[in-house]
Amino acid sequence: MLIMTDIVGELRAGATITDVLRVQQSYHEQRRWSSDELFDGRRLTRPGESDKAALWHAARAELTTQPAGIRLAVDGVRLAHEIRESNPLGSDVLHVAAAWSARYWLEEEAHHEVSFGRLMEMAGIDPIETEEVVEHRGAFPTDNYARVCILQACVEIEACVSYQHAARTSGDELVHDVFHTIMKDEVQHRQYFAAFAKALVESGVYPVKDVLSMAYTWIRPDGGETYGSTREAQTERQGFVNWWERIRTDEDDFALGDDALHEGSVHARKLSSVFALVREVTGIETRSYEDLKRAYFASLRTNDVDRIRSAVRRGAGAAAALAR
């Protein structure tokens, strides 16, 4: 049992919304785990300072999934109705994406929120104050659905890489198991968001540029979202929280070290995962920020994937010639 990555292909071959949702349900049931069983009778033995910092952040980050999931569920169904006559295939895709967000993503992320919160308190960190919980539940803003899918895929990549790093570097078995278990869920979620974005482009609901713009925005060296709270210029958010903009660094309590954020293998894995995401969703190969920038700018002139690929190759070739 795997995630259905070619949703448009399946729908064109005769699958219905119901068929796709049954596959989602089976996969969900196959992969479910219990937080109570994961914690049953276990204690923290050697939680380190980096474990506590990772838990402080993860417990807060997971709070923001609920408003994002509600937004995707509500906006997906609304848009599906709007385009039902003009683009029934795209409408089906949106129903599939909205149902997954409402049912499985929210349910699975609830396990993450509860597990990280519980473990954080076991590590002796104060529970998150009610006001802060409420703030993190602020309504997620409406946006272009394909861009939100790519945004969420990038957020899942951040979570995957960060949780994998926390699991690998922890000396505590329970900390390892919780981060590792949740990391495996986030890998699946990233795959779902990639599949939905791909299907929205293939069904003509959105152009390729909407995928590339968000990926570019995520990793651009000067001000990209992946640099979060360390960016020089921050836009003030009203009514909602982007958790990556709240990351504590330097001298703050529970600060994350650079090795857990923007340096070395952790950062390299984040970037290579975003390039892989772009390839899966658009079929356009990018291997560097410069490639992605060329693809994005080319997509503002054309929606033809072959022409965008040519622009990437041409630009990379010209840059290589200049470097010689």
Next chain:
Amino acid sequence: MLTELKQHVARRLGLTPEEVFDGRPLSAVLVASPTAINSIDLLDAFAGALADTGFDDDVELPTMTLDHTAEDVVQALGRQLAPTAS
């Protein structure tokens, strides 16, 4: 050069150059635009204008927040383009 860039930015936002470059913050430009929703649409407008004018290989889009003005962004692009133009 920058005049042409401004025209393309405004066109992509569905506004006139006067509306985009009258000194209002980008947050107000977003409110005025009939098509743009958020900062990614602003990014598309500036990046698209650079692509329209053929300068996209020569510059990096500056960091911008919704408190900046469109003129701030164009001036930052102009500083990068100055060596190219000369």
